[in-house]
Amino acid sequence: MLRTIAHRLTLAPLTLLLVSFVTFIILRVTGNPVDIYLDINRTPEQVAALTERLHLDKPLLVQYLIYLRDLVQGDFGQSLQYGGPAIDAVITSIGPTLRLLSAALLLAVTLGTVAGLVAAVYRDRFPDAVLSALAVAGQSMPSFWLGILLIQLFALKMQWLPTSGSGGFKYLILPALTLSAVLLPNFMLVTRTAVLDLMNEQFVATARAKGLSRIRILLTHILPNAANPLLSFLGIQIGTLMGGSIITESIFGWPGIGRLMISAVSNRDAPVVLATVFLVSITIILANLVVDVLHSIIDPRIRH
Amino acid sequence: MLMGTLRGTPLLSVRDLSVQFRTDQGLITAVDGVSFDLRAGQTLGIVGESGSGKSVTAMSLLRLLPPATTRIARGEILLEGRDIIKASESELERIRGRDVSIVFQDPMSSLNPVLTIGRQICEPLRLHLKLSRAEAKERAVDLLGFVGIPSPRESLGSYPHQLSGGQRQRVVIAMALACRPKVLIADEPTTALDVTTQAQILDLLRELQSKLHMAVILITHDLGVVAEFADDVLVMYAGRMVEKSPVSQLFARARHPYTQGLLNSIPPFGDQELEKLPAINGTVPSPFAMPSGCAFHPRCTFASSACLEAVPELASCGPNHVAACLRVTELERMHA
Ligand SMILES: Nc1ncnc2c1ncn2[C@@H]1O[C@H](COP(=O)(O)OP(=O)(O)O)[C@@H](O)[C@H]1O
Ligand SMILES: [Mg+2]
Numbered sequence: 001m002l003r004t005i006a007h008r009l010t011l012a013p014l015t016l017l018l019v020s021f022v023t024f025i026i027l028r029v030t031g032n033p034v035d036i037y038l039d040i041n042r043t044p045e046q047v048a049a050l051t052e053r054l055h056l057d058k059p060l061l062v063q064y065l066i067y068l069r070d071l072v073q074g075d076f077g078q079s080l081q082y083g084g085p086a087i088d089a090v091i092t093s094i095g096p097t098l099r100l101l102s103a104a105l106l107l108a109v110t111l112g113t114v115a116g117l118v119a120a121v122y123r124d125r126f127p128d129a130v131l132s133a134l135a136v137a138g139q140s141m142p143s144f145w146l147g148i149l150l151i152q153l154f155a156l157k158m159q160w161l162p163t164s165g166s167g168g169f170k171y172l173i174l175p176a177l178t179l180s181a182v183l184l185p186n187f188m189l190v191t192r193t194a195v196l197d198l199m200n201e202q203f204v205a206t207a208r209a210k211g212l213s214r215i216r217i218l219l220t221h222i223l224p225n226a227a228n229p230l231l232s233f234l235g236i237q238i239g240t241l242m243g244g245s246i247i248t249e250s251i252f253g254w255p256g257i258g259r260l261m262i263s264a265v266s267n268r269d270a271p272v273v274l275a276t277v278f279l280v281s282i283t284i285i286l287a288n289l290v291v292d293v294l295h296s297i298i299d300p301r302i303r304h
Numbered sequence: 305m306l307m308g309t310l311r312g313t314p315l316l317s318v319r320d321l322s323v324q325f326r327t328d329q330g331l332i333t334a335v336d337g338v339s340f341d342l343r344a345g346q347t348l349g350i351v352g353e354s355g356s357g358k359s360v361t362a363m364s365l366l367r368l369l370p371p372a373t374t375r376i377a378r379g380e381i382l383l384e385g386r387d388i389i390k391a392s393e394s395e396l397e398r399i400r401g402r403d404v405s406i407v408f409q410d411p412m413s414s415l416n417p418v419l420t421i422g423r424q425i426c427e428p429l430r431l432h433l434k435l436s437r438a439e440a441k442e443r444a445v446d447l448l449g450f451v452g453i454p455s456p457r458e459s460l461g462s463y464p465h466q467l468s469g470g471q472r473q474r475v476v477i478a479m480a481l482a483c484r485p486k487v488l489i490a491d492e493p494t495t496a497l498d499v500t501t502q503a504q505i506l507d508l509l510r511e512l513q514s515k516l517h518m519a520v521i522l523i524t525h526d527l528g529v530v531a532e533f534a535d536d537v538l539v540m541y542a543g544r545m546v547e548k549s550p551v552s553q554l555f556a557r558a559r560h561p562y563t564q565g566l567l568n569s570i571p572p573f574g575d576q577e578l579e580k581l582p583a584i585n586g587t588v589p590s591p592f593a594m595p596s597g598c599a600f601h602p603r604c605t606f607a608s609s610a611c612l613e614a615v616p617e618l619a620s621c622g623p624n625h626v627a628a629c630l631r632v633t634e635l636e637r638m639h640a
Contacts, residue, residue, distance in 0.1 A: 202413035208368055209408075210428045210479065211401035213394075224418045299418055300463040 001296045001303060005289065012285045019281045020071070020274060024064050027270045032056075036268045037080055067274075076278070077271030081264065086271035089260060090279055096166055097256030101245060103172055104179035109234075112184050116191025117218060123196060131188065138185035143244055147178040147251040164253035175252040182244035183237055190233045194226040201225075227298045235291035238284050313385070314341035315519050316365070316404075316487055321379035323357075323364050332591035333377070334360040336543045340536070342487065347513065347520040349534030349551070351527055351566065355588045357543040358523045362491045365521075366404055367396050383487075402432040405480035409492040411472035415464040421448075421475050422460030428482045447478040451508060470501035474508065481512060488513070489521045494529075506533060528570050531555055536624075539563045542589055542599035545618060549625035559627040561604050561635070598630065606631055 033054055038046050050056070055063050070077065076086040115135075119128040154174060155163040162171050198204065199222065207217045246258030253259070257276055264272035296303045323335040335357040342348050350358050363369045365381055367388060381388040383403060391399065408414045416424060425447060426440040435443060441460065448456030451474040464472055473493060480488060490509060494502035510533060513520050522533055530537050530551065537554045539547040539562065547560040558564045565584035586603035589595055598616050601607040610630055618626040621636075629635070 202408060202410060203416040205368060206408065206414045206476070206479075207416070207427075209366060209400055209406045211397045211399070211431055212427065213397055221416050221419070225416070301417060301465050304463075304466065 001292075004292050008285070008289055008292065012282075015285060016278065016281055017068075020068070020278055021064060023274055023277045024067060024270075025060065027268075027273060028060060028063065031268055033080075033268070033270065071278075076275040079264075079269055079272050081267050081269045081272065086269075086275045089272055090257065090275045093255060093257045093260045093276075094279065096254060097245060097249070097258065099172065100175055100179060100248070100254060100256060101241060103176035104183070104241065104245075104248075105234075107176055107180035108183035108187050111180070112187030113191055113223075113230075115188040117195060117223075119188065119192040120195035120199070121214075121218065128192075132192070135185040135188050138181055141181070143178055143182050144247050144251055146181050147174070147248060150174045150178060151251075164251075166253075166255050171252075171254075175248050175254050178251065179241070179244050179248040183241055186237070187230070187233065191226065191230060194229045195222055198222045198225050224298065228295060231291055231294055231298070235288050238287045242280055242284065314343050314382075315384060316342040317380070317382040318361075318365070319380040319382070321361065321364060321381065322377040323360050323369070324375040324377050326373045326375065329592055331375075333594075334543050334591060335364065338379075338538075338540070338545055340538055340548065342519045342521065344486065344519050345513070345517045346536070347522055347534045349530035349537045350521060350523045350540060351525060351530055351537060352540035353525055353588050355542075356540040358525075358540055359491055360543075361540070362406060362489045362521065362523055365487075365489060366400050366406055367391070368400075368406075398432070401428040401480075401485070402483045403485055404487040404489065405483075405485040406489040406491060407473070407476050407480050407493045410496045411469055411476050412464075412496065414476050415472060417464055419463075420460065421462050421464065421467070425460075425475070425479050425482060428479065432483045443482070444478075447482055448475070451475070451478040451481075451512070452504075453478070468501075469497050470504060473497060473501075473505055477505075477508065477512070481516065481518075484516060485518065487519045487521065489523070491523045492525070493522075495524075509533075526570075527566050539566070542594065543591070544599065545626075545628065546600065547625075547627040548618075549622065549627075553622060553625050557622070559621050559625070559632050559636070560629045561606050562600050563627075565603075598628075606635060 033056065034042075034047055034050055037050060055066050058066070067077070074087070076090075078084065079086045079089055082089055115131050119131040122128045151163050151174065154161045161174055165171055195218070204217060204221060207221045208214075212221075242258075245256065246261060248254065249256045249258035250262055257280065261273065261276045261280075263269075264276065318338060318340050321335055321338045322333065324331050324333050338357075338361055340348060350361065352358055360369065364376065365388065376389050379389065383399065388396070388399065415421070422441065422444055425444040426435075426437070429435045429440040429443050430437070433440075433443075444460060445456045448459055453459050453471060453474055459467075464475075467475065477493075488509075493509065494505050497505060506529065509520065509522075512518070522530070524530060527537075534551050537547075537549060537551050538545055539554075539560065541562050547554070547558065547563045554563065555567070558567050562584070569584065584603055589599055589602070595602050595612075597610075597612040597614055598604070598607070601611040604611065608631060614630065616628045616630045618628045619632065621627050621632055
């Protein structure tokens with residue numbers, strides 16, 4: 001167990017290095033910053049100053065190494081859009097994104113678990129048929145479309161909830177629903193399969209032979225065993241969820257990392273793009289670490 | 305009959321039990337016409353090769369078979385006069401683990417891997433005896449000591465994977481005995497264990513039975529175990545009873561050719577190698593392709609043309625001794 005964690009921690013810097021390198025090269029290769037940040041009326045002095053500041057006269061690899069040197073000192077460079085340090089823009093956006101992610105995760109996990117359990121218990125009968133059909137429909141529905149539908153229904157037609165922006169809890173509901181839909185159908189189906197597999201286990205027969213009721217066996221014997229495969233599934237899906245959050249934030253004008261990244265990319269604000277990619281990578285690495293730790297808490301066989 | 309009334313009404317009385325399964329390939333009959341009586345303190349051995357319907361019989365007694373695909377076609381299972389086949393699910397939940405317990409074959413998979421031993425033993429205690437958490441824990445310590453787990457108090461916090469196979473089976477037995485059931489069903493409790501552990505577990509069962517005065521149904525494919533352990537033996541083949549008698553009778557004068565085959569295949573004492581020998585030529589028929597007449601006829605050296613025609617009924621061939629073979633009397637004369 002500790003070995004897995006140590007392994008992940010030693011891999012983390014390598015992952016981050018690779019991610020930053022690829023992002024850096026892509027950003028530099030796809031456009032000359034001079035053309036993007038200085039207009040037609042630019043003076044040679046302005047060009048010289050920018051070239052100097054971004055080390056554009058040096059080879060690409062050297063530019064990257066300089067970037068890395070600054071990065072190690074916590075300097076992600078200046079935002080070209082906002083002027084201030086790139087990292088500041090990212091830090092103010094991370095709170096809203098984490099709020100959105102956790103709300104969506106909570107929704108998807110609770111609803112997915114309940115729906116998956118119900119589908120498993122009523123296997124091949126009416127409730128299972130309805131839930132499984134909904135899940136398949138959900139899998140094939142793009143989240144931006146669901147987001148727009150939700151806005152039309154609850155914000156424009158009923159006028160119960162705001163269309164976009166951030167503020168109180170009311171603002172969180174529609175984006176969280178939209179984002180949770182990225183995970184929910186698959187989570188439900190994985191729960192259903194895991195529970196059905198476990199129902200055939202011998203220890204379930206033992207529990208029934210002790211006189212425990214079906215519902216009790218489901219909650220106290222089957223679910224704790226299902227937790228581990230579900231957790232693994234979540235670990236794999238974290239990236240997908242982050243991707244979904246970029247789309248969701250854009251639809252709902254949610255002031256998070258996703259929206260920041262989109263605007264930074266379209267304005268070719270390289271330092272901000274790099275800083276967000278870096279932070280998102282760290283989040284994914286940390287999330288996987290949390291998954292590992294939870295695994296060992298849930299399953300004594302991993303712990304020992 | 306007379307013996308039955310003399311010794312009082314049986315604790316468990318199974319009458320003409322027939323169990324069918326709906327499968328994709330059609331309805332199969334896994335158990336057909338099984339009957340037996342069991343009194344307190346008595347041990348019934350059920351023997352037969354793999355696939356002969358022993359486990360299905362055992363699971364039916366607690367109604368543990370999947371309700372969606374199982375059909376109990378005929379019969380009665382009377383536990384102290386109450387018919388288990390007619391019992392509701394909540395009545396069954398009160399019977400299971402309290403009046404009747406079962407120990408399964410494979411101790412590796414019988415325990416929940418993510419719950420502690422203590423938690424799993426306390427479950428029936430809290431459920432049936434309504435003990436508090438602390439009381440249940442004390443009782444669990446006693447039980448673990450009772451079944452011979454070293455340092456029982458410390459073991460409460462252990463997980464199944466930390467114990468050996470033999471110890472796990474002891475834990476499973478402790479769990480089954482937690483509420484002092486009247487009937488203990490042990491379905492091949494030692495098959496998955498090594499030989500030394502097998503003997504220890506059987507000794508343990510015997511000791512516990514005499515202490516608790518339980519009725520035991522011991523399912524095995526090993527007649528040697530039955531000889532040591534059981535009072536009565538029921539021999540099953542392809543879902544049907546082929547012979548039933550007191551143990552001494554069976555070993556002295558087995559009447560059914562199948563039972564005789566099983567007896568001949570018992571290895572000489574202590575010879576482990578021979579245990580792997582097939583008991584009788586051929587294999588148990590698939591429930592989808594039951595032979596006509598006597599299901600054993602394709603493997604029977606004594607089969608005559610009549611055996612292909614009619615399913616033999618159980619017929620008395622001695623005190624408390626029945627066998628289902630058309631040629632029982634002829635064979636008897638042959639041997640004499
Ligand atoms: N749930 C089930 N569904 C369909 N067939 C079953 C089921 N359980 C057992 N059977 C069949 O019933 C027959 C008897 O099985 P079983 O009682 O397990 O034999 P054994 O004597 O080895 O314990 C076998 O042919 C088996 O395939
Ligand atoms: Mg069996």
